[in-house]
Amino acid sequence: MGLAETILSDLPDSPLSGLRRADALWQAYREGQVDSSTVITQSPERLGTTDWDVVICGGTLGLLMGYALVRRGWRVALLERGRLQGRSQEWNISRRELTVLLELQLLSQEELDAAIASEYNPARIAFHGGAELWVRDVLNVGVSPRALLDTLKAKFLAEGGHLLEQTGFESAIVHPDGVAVQAGGGFKTRLLLDAMGHFSPISRQARGSQRPDAVCLVVGTCAQGYPKNDTGDLFVSITPIANQCQYFWEAFPAHDGRTTYLFTYVDVHPSRPSLEQLFDEYFRLLPEYQDVALDQLQIGRSLHGFFPCYRQSPLQPKWDRILPIGDSSGGQSPLSFGGFGAMLRHLPRLTDGIHQALTAEQLNRSALALLQPYQPNLSVTWLFQRAMSVRVDQTVPPDRINQLLSAVFVDMEALGEPVLKPFLQDVVQFPALAQAMLRTSFMHPGMVLRVVPQVGVLTLLEWLFHYINLGLYAGLNQVGRSLRPWSKSLPPAWSYRIARWLDAWKYGSGGDYEDE
Ligand SMILES: Cc1cc2nc3c(=O)[nH]c(=O)nc-3n(C[C@H](O)[C@H](O)[C@H](O)COP(=O)(O)OP(=O)(O)OC[C@H]3O[C@@H](n4cnc5c(N)ncnc54)[C@H](O)[C@@H]3O)c2cc1C
Structure with missing residues (x-):
């Protein structure tokens, strides 16, 4: 039994099964066996009247976009296959990036303050056998996804947004004048926004057999019991290259403990480690990294993810009337896993752009491509x-x-x-x-x-x-x-x-x- 299996099987909510599901998908990527079935088809027939201006599939960052568009007066339906609730693990971000929520009037100052769960200073950047430097006010604010999404959800509904939870997107047919979305009872919309994350069935079909050019693997925990928890780490390495990987670490004081992540950049090769193997490395090295014995820690939750990165990013729309946003668009930097931060930075231009596209009926593929342009x-x-x-x-x-x-x-x-x-x-x-x-x-x-x-x-x-x-x-x-x-x-x-x-x-x- 590896360290990861031993430790994770003792945690509440059995994270091991979620980790192994993610590993099965990561293995499919490594072996070039990713499911890219057809979920989008096209029809030359007109759809007739539409009930919605925008249907958004995926309710994490999709909710931000949904509420911004409802505020501009559009008829918006948001479909989420599970329950629309943010995770308890904080998103780290810099305070200046959050001001966009005030500028777009999505939140009041009090509501924003209530969503901020933690804040610290300063943060360290350090490399094995090399330099150490400290910075202030970078990724030093922890936003509670749960609190943020709860507030936005209430406001979205109060302003006339329509939310369907436990309603998974299945497929869609693109007509010249609208999109028929198969989910729940069916939806006819002028525009479909794909906010279903990295593994969205729509972006998988759009990418087809294209393999990711690289992947960022990340594992970590939030735990109590660290002797010191008042500063963070933005980018730290404590080891040389091992197993053809350079490991990097991040650490953030969180509202209920200390978050530590181990991440590495790899290509999509069958011999690359699984997330569980990376977790073994994480638990092996954590005591040295944080100067703490594993048995001193009370682990509250574990975290993992892998982020396929494509040179051809952001993903260009492949069909009329369908636009990827958030992680499904691949719009964030291949260096970080700061997709929430990336979405906030682009929210003003996306809100204005989608609003203008709907107003001017600029919804064909080439017009929508201008919303996900080449960014040097x-x-x-x-x-x-x-x-x-x-x-x-x-x-x-x-x-x-x-x-x-x-x-x-x-x-x-x-x-x-x-x-x-x-x-x-x-x-x-x-x-x-x-x-x-x-x-x-x-x-x-x-x-x-x-x-x-x-x-x-x-x-x-x-x-x-x-x-x-x-x-x-x-x-x-x-x-x-x-x-x-x-x-x-x-x-x-x-x-x-x-x-x-x-x-x-x-x-x-x-x-x-x-x-x-
Ligand atoms: C360990 C970890 C740490 C992170 N830390 C940070 C951080 O500190 N700062 C930061 O800025 N970012 C961070 N991120 C990234 C951030 O979480 C993502 O960028 C963000 O969640 C992306 O949101 P999204 O809505 O695009 O995709 P997702 O979060 O993947 O959400 C997609 C949504 O679509 C739904 N969905 C999927 N399929 C369907 C379907 N068929 N029908 C309907 N709904 C569907 C899912 O249920 C989900 O709710 C972190 C990510 C991880 C994994």
Whole structure:
């Protein structure tokens, strides 16, 4: 019996069976056996009248979008296959990212304060045998998903939103004038939003046989009994590369204990570890990481997940009238598992964009594609992900990744908060990236050269393309700011399209960070 099996089988709610279900899916990914059955079909016949403007399938982040659209006066139905309730494990986020909920008037200040379950400062970044640095106000707020979703659910219903729980999406037929959704009694809608997460049947069909380019595996617990719990860890390693994996750790003070995560970036290879094996590693290394004996801890809950990442992200709509949002869209950075934070950053543009698309009847595939545009700031992060992982057949000195990260973070710290902080919040901007790359290349030329064979020349060339685009988008965003008032005076269809390009330049260059 492994450490994970021994410890997890003693916990309430038997997390072991959920872990093994996730492992079965992860194994299917590794073996290229993922179910991508047809759930979306098309019909040339007209649907006639529709009962809904928007049907949203999936009620975690889907609820945020649903409530934002109900507030704009649209008829919204939200379908959730289980009960719509957030998990008890907090989402960590930076406070500035939460202000969007106030700006969009989804929550009052009191309601937002009530959803914040914990807050701490400062947080550490440290690498095995290398640098240690501390930052403040980054991912230092713990939002209770349960409290947040409960409040939003009540407000969504009070403003006329329609919620169906225990109602799973089964399939949908796309007609020229609407979508017939098979779920519960059936729904006729103008637009279907897919918010069913990474493993959404719609995005699986859309991705087809395409295999993820990488996967982030994460396991962890929230426990009491730690001797020290007043600071956090954003990005820490305590070991060299082992089993062709570089392990990273995160730790956050939570309202009912301390959350610790072990995560690693891997490719989709059959020999990669299962989540249960990673849990064994987690329990083996946790005492060293947190300086605590396992038998001193009272584990409240365990957590696990795996996040398929695709170079071609965000996922482009494959059909008219269907748009992926949240995790199903692959819109978050391949570096982090901060999908809640990513959704909040994009909520203003998605709310405006979907509102305008419905108003101007811009619901065909090409018009909706403008809502999930190419974002060079997302694409450039692939190189970093690649630099933090090792292929199965690769021989890399055990401390290569630690040394590289240590050097890069020391350089970023020397360049100051405007360079370091956006990066830690998953926002990559051209000036900050250019400064960091220049400084690291100048200070550590040998180390930079050694990374080239590790990541591969093709990845590097691809990265260069996205990097140039990042600079281009940063420039275009400056021009775009002055075009915004003019775009509003155009006929609706043009106004919709131009506004989406302006958004693409802004968000694609990390320009949204300045506005927060
Ligand atoms: C261990 C872990 C820690 C995390 N920590 C953080 C963090 O600190 N900060 C942060 O920002 N993010 C964090 N995340 C990421 C965050 O939880 C996700 O990004 C977020 O939950 C994504 O929401 P979603 O609605 O897109 O997808 P999901 O959360 O996957 O929700 C999808 C919803 O769709 C429903 N659904 C699925 N299939 C159907 C169907 N057929 N019909 C109807 N409904 C269906 C599901 O029941 C579910 O409610 C973490 C994730 C994990 C796993």
